[in-house]
Amino acid sequence: MLKLVVCIKQVPMVSELPWDPAKGTLQRDLAEGMMNPACRSALDTALRIKETAGGKITAITMGPPMAEEVLREAIALGADRGVLLSDRKMAGADTSVTSYTLARAIEKACPGFDLVLCGFSTSDSETAQVGPQLAEELDIPGVAYVDEIEISGHTVRMRRFTDNFLETLEMDLPGLVTVNAGRYAPRHVPLGGLQAAFDGADIVSLNAAEIGLDPERIGAKGSATKILNVYSPTAGKKNIVLTGAPKRIVEQIFERFDDKIGGAIGKDLKTERK
Amino acid sequence: MKHKVVRKAVRMFAEAELGPIAHDIDRDARFPLEVVEKMMPLHFFGLQAPKAYGGAEMDTISYAIVIEEISRVSAAVGLCLTVHNSVGIYPIVRFGTEEQKNRFLPAMARGERIGAFCLTEANAGSDAGGVETVALRDDRDYVINGTKIFVTNGGVCGTALIFAITDTQNPQRSAGVFIVEKENPGFAVGEIEDLCGMRANPVSSLFLEDCRVPETNMLGRPGDGIKIGLATLDAGRLGIAAQALGLAQAAFEDSVRYSKERQQFRKPISSFQTIQNYLADMATEIDAGRLLLYRACAVKDAGRPFGAEAAMAKLYCSELATRVTNTAVQIHGGYGYSKEYDVERYFRDAKVTEIYEGTSEVQRMVISRAVLAQRT
Numbered sequence: 001m002l003k004l005v006v007c008i009k010q011v012p013m014v015s016e017l018p019w020d021p022a023k024g025t026l027q028r029d030l031a032e033g034m035m036n037p038a039c040r041s042a043l044d045t046a047l048r049i050k051e052t053a054g055g056k057i058t059a060i061t062m063g064p065p066m067a068e069e070v071l072r073e074a075i076a077l078g079a080d081r082g083v084l085l086s087d088r089k090m091a092g093a094d095t096s097v098t099s100y101t102l103a104r105a106i107e108k109a110c111p112g113f114d115l116v117l118c119g120f121s122t123s124d125s126e127t128a129q130v131g132p133q134l135a136e137e138l139d140i141p142g143v144a145y146v147d148e149i150e151i152s153g154h155t156v157r158m159r160r161f162t163d164n165f166l167e168t169l170e171m172d173l174p175g176l177v178t179v180n181a182g183r184y185a186p187r188h189v190p191l192g193g194l195q196a197a198f199d200g201a202d203i204v205s206l207n208a209a210e211i212g213l214d215p216e217r218i219g220a221k222g223s224a225t226k227i228l229n230v231y232s233p234t235a236g237k238k239n240i241v242l243t244g245a246p247k248r249i250v251e252q253i254f255e256r257f258d259d260k261i262g263g264a265i266g267k268d269l270k271t272e273r274k
Numbered sequence: 275m276k277h278k279v280v281r282k283a284v285r286m287f288a289e290a291e292l293g294p295i296a297h298d299i300d301r302d303a304r305f306p307l308e309v310v311e312k313m314m315p316l317h318f319f320g321l322q323a324p325k326a327y328g329g330a331e332m333d334t335i336s337y338a339i340v341i342e343e344i345s346r347v348s349a350a351v352g353l354c355l356t357v358h359n360s361v362g363i364y365p366i367v368r369f370g371t372e373e374q375k376n377r378f379l380p381a382m383a384r385g386e387r388i389g390a391f392c393l394t395e396a397n398a399g400s401d402a403g404g405v406e407t408v409a410l411r412d413d414r415d416y417v418i419n420g421t422k423i424f425v426t427n428g429g430v431c432g433t434a435l436i437f438a439i440t441d442t443q444n445p446q447r448s449a450g451v452f453i454v455e456k457e458n459p460g461f462a463v464g465e466i467e468d469l470c471g472m473r474a475n476p477v478s479s480l481f482l483e484d485c486r487v488p489e490t491n492m493l494g495r496p497g498d499g500i501k502i503g504l505a506t507l508d509a510g511r512l513g514i515a516a517q518a519l520g521l522a523q524a525a526f527e528d529s530v531r532y533s534k535e536r537q538q539f540r541k542p543i544s545s546f547q548t549i550q551n552y553l554a555d556m557a558t559e560i561d562a563g564r565l566l567l568y569r570a571c572a573v574k575d576a577g578r579p580f581g582a583e584a585a586m587a588k589l590y591c592s593e594l595a596t597r598v599t600n601t602a603v604q605i606h607g608g609y610g611y612s613k614e615y616d617v618e619r620y621f622r623d624a625k626v627t628e629i630y631e632g633t634s635e636v637q638r639m640v641i642s643r644a645v646l647a648q649r650t
Contacts, residue, residue, distance in 0.1 A: 013282075034282060069279050076283075188290075189283035191340065192317040192330035198276040 002055030002151065003113045004046045005106055007134070008039040008074060010067040011124040035070045038119025038181040045149055045179050046117050047078045047187075053151050056080045058110050062090060062101060071203055076193035081202035083109045089208045092220025095129040101218055102130070103137035105211045109204065115156065116176040120145050131178035142176035143169055147183045280336045284343035287316070296348040299474035300619050303466070305430055306351065306474065313355075313385060318344075320383025321359045323367060327379035334571035338516040345520030349623040350474035352520055354388065356513030357426045361631075362389020365435060365451065365506045369493045378433060378453060387432030387455070391510070392422035392480055393503060400636050402437070402503055403446050407482065409438035409492075416440070416452060416492065418460070418485040426630070429466050429476025432456050436482065437503060440496045449499025453491045460485030471622035508581045510631045511588035512574065515567045518588075518595035518627040519560065525595075525602035525620040526556045532606055532615075543605070552605055556598045563591040582644035589637035592627035599624040 012031030035043075046057050059074035061067045062085040071082030085105050093101060106113060116138070121128035128144070135142025148159040154173045159166060160180070171177075208218055216222060240256075242249045254261065262268055291309045299306050313319065321337045323329025332340070337359065345352030363382055366374060381387040398404035407420025418438055425434070434454050441448035454461055464479030494502055530553060533544035543549050570583035602617040603610035610617045628634045 032278075032282065034286075066275075069275060069282075072275070072279055073283065188287045188312070188316055190316045190330075191280070191283070191321065191332060191336075192325070194276075194280060194283060195330050195332050195336070198279075 002049065002053055002115065003110060004049060004055050004057045005110050005113050005116045006039070006043045006046045006057060006059050006074065006079065007102060007116065007118045007130070008043065008059050008061045008070050009036045009119070009122050009124075010034065010061060010063050010070045011036040011122055033066055033069060035073055036119050036122045036124070037186070038121055038123075038179065039070075040119070040186045041181045041183060042117040042119045042177075042179040043074055043077060043079065044184055044186055045146075045177075046115075048184075049115075049149065049151055050078065055114075058083060058113075060102065060105060060109065061085065062093075062098065062105075064091075065205075068203065068205075072194070072197040072201060073189055075197040075201045075203075076189050077187060078193070082204075084203060084205040085207075085211065086205055087207040089215065089219050090213075092223060093218060094223035094225040095127050096133055096224060097218055097222045098130050099133035099137045100222075101208075101211070101213060102134055104213055105206060106138065108211050109206065114154075114173045115151070116140075116174075118176065118178045120178040120180050128178070131176065135176040138174075138176065140174045140176055141171050142178070143171055144178040145180050146177045147180050149177060149179075277335055277339055280332075281339050281343055284340050285346070287313075288344050288347040292344070292347040292351060297613075297616065297619065299348065300350065301473075301613070303468075303473040305354075305476050306348075307430075309351070310354070310385065317383075318355055319358055319385030319388070320363070320379075321355070323359075323363050323379055323383040327375060328383040329363075329379070334512065334574045335568050338512060338567055338571050341513050341516035342520040342523065345517040346524045347520075348474060349517055349521050349620070350472045352517045353472050353475045354427055354430075356510070356517055357391060358382070358385075358389040360513040361391035361506050361510040362427075362431075362433065362435065364509045365391075365493060365502055366453070368505065369451075369498070369502050371490075373490065374453065374493070382433055388427050388430050390425050390427040390431035390434040390480075391437075391506065392425050392434055393437040394424050395420065395422060400633055402449070402500060405437055405439055405445070405449065407436065407438040408442060409436075409440050409450060409452055411440065411489070412486070414489050415486050416450075416489060418452060418454065418482040418487065420482050421464075422480040422482070424467065424477055424630075425480050426475055426477050428478030428480055429463055431463075434461075434480060435493070435506075436480075437499055439499075446500070447497050449503070450496050451493040451499050451502045452487055453493060454482070454485060454487055458485050458487055469626070471619070471624070471626055504581075507632055508584045509574070511584040511637075512567065512570055512580075514627055514631045515563070515570070515584070515587040515591035518591040518624065519563055519567060521620050521624050521627070522556070522560050522563070522591070522595040522598040525599040525617055525624075526553075526560055528615070528617050528620075529553060529556065529602045529605045532609075536607075549605060552601050556601060559594040559598060563587070563594045566590050582641055585632070585637040585640040585644075588631065589634055589641065592624075593634060595624040595627050 010033040013034040057079040058081050059071050059079040060083040065086050068084050118131035132142055145160050146158045150157045156171050158169045242252050317330035320329030321332050325331045341352050341356045382389055409416040409418045436452045436454050439445040439448050440450050460483045462481040467477045533549050534542050536543045567587040570580050570587040573580040573583050599620040603621050606617050609615050
């Protein structure tokens with residue numbers, strides 16, 4: 001029986017996020033949460049494995065108590081159990097500390113796991129670091145940006161599309177993969193499953209002490225990186241009127257934009273013009 | 275937490291699957307079978323049907339949220355669901371025999387057979403006692419003759435509940451409800467109505483001409499018709515209230531967005547107090563309607579009589595939907611009157627929520643009866 005672990009993060013639903021026009025920032029504290037799209041693809045991949053090869057899926061998430069929502073959703077979609085890692089002491093974790101926390105929790109809650117699946121990245125921070133770091137923390141092989149996966153015995157065969165290449169890789173289990181978003185249209189949540197996931201689902205909540213984490217290595221305190229500033233880049237618009245004879249106008253266009261035009265056609269126009 | 279997750283799951287479905295086509299299916303008056311087929315395995319057609327018959331067995335607030343969220347994107351599809359679930363399935367769950375439940379519910383809960391409830395006739399609507407369709411006993415069958423009009427889901431229904439009298443000498447006391455399937459000989463679908471709104475729903479007339487059904491297709495006993503009809507409409511009203519609320523919510527959200535984008539006098543129109551007052555009133559009414567609806571749903575789930583609460587929710591939500599969608603068109607100005615903007619569709623869709631499943635006038639009758647029956 002394959003033991004699959006899917007790491008899921010609840011991220012702010014940006015489309016629903018109120019914008020603070022005075023500060024020019026998203027009001028994250030008012031955000032509704034949703035399952036990170038790439039995590040949804042990771043769960044989808046695990047469900048496909050379960051449907052063809054059998055197995056049990058544990059969905060695991062770290063976050064505020066509200067993150068339980070994504071575990072219920074995962075169970076409604078077909079996961080067998082949920083593990084919620086929630087503790088104020090874990091708050092403010094950077095990617096390295098998150099990986100440490102997840103690794104110890106997976107060892108604790110899912111001993112003997114075969115395959116850990118993560119989304120390749122999360123839509124709220126986009127570092128794409130937790131998956132590979134988690135493989136290091138668990139001391140297992142890991143492959144990032146996977147599109148397709150097949151399991152036979154204790155080997156996984158994976159395909160990924162990168163830079164116009166199609167790579168096929170093999171890995172022995174236990175191992176970890178991070179899954180690209182968008183390979184398959186994510187399945188919709190069945191309402192009967194959702195009702196059942198709330199009527200009675202196997203969800204455990206673990207705090208830092210229960211996982212047995214080193215208090216010095218978790219949360220903001222244990223994190224080596226600090227977020228100094230979060231801001232939204234703004235794009236400005238400016239009208240430019242080019243005057244002169246047509247030849248002069250074309251020259252002006254190249255003077256202003258030759259790096260961009262050159263980039264588009266793959267030539268260094270500055271050197272060519274000289 | 276459950277209700278929030280249900281809302282998000284349905285919103286995601288509706289925006290992904292119905293969002294891109296909602297405008298076109300209204301324009302073309304097309305029932306979106308391709309989306310309905312995606313809804314089937316997700317239990318949209320068995321929202322409150324018991325698990326034993328393949329339903330999701332959701333609570334009534336969850337049910338209302340599902341209808342709200344689907345209607346927020348396409349009220350015509352929301353209409354299909356609310357009619358199917360509340361006045362198609364609910365009476366069979368509540369009044370059906372075990373044999374009837376086993377025979378009809380699983381296919382309905384899967385959505386393979388879409389339900390319709392047929393009370394309205396040329397001379398009967400608000401006055402249920404005016405029904406002229408007759409079902410006369412012939413040995414162990416009933417033979418039904420009559421014409422039903424304005425049947426929601428009429429063009430696609432697989433299973434229709436037909437309201438008919440069984441004794442022409444005593445129409446009021448002999449009314450019965452018959453489960454008729456589209457394969458029954460003598461059952462025919464009329465032309466699809468050309469309506470102001472809800473155009474993606476194939477509302478039609480149904481013809482019953484010597485339509486023969488076994489006596490085991492009668493819900494309850496002869497004479498139970500009025501009782502079943504009224505109880506069914508109580509449940510149906512919650513769904514219509516939810517549908518109206520979804521429409522109002524959509525119109526409100528579009529208005530907020532548009533008022534921030536639209537510039538007049540070099541300012542977004544949301545900076546003008548008149549528009550702010552419109553938005554404040556819309557938000558307040560929608561919130562009040564939602565609380566009224568969820569209260570009625572909670573009373574139903576607690577197993578207490580909920581007829582007056584359902585009538586209040588239906589009355590208030592349908593009327594607020596008409597007001598809110600009207601204001602939404604006003605905020606959008608000329609664009610709001612154009613089919614290019616969704617508020618034009620919401621405006622057309624909203625009006626009928628004041629008419630079907632009991633007009634506003636009938637709701638006030640139901641409410642005032644309950645009020646006057648109370649001891650003071």
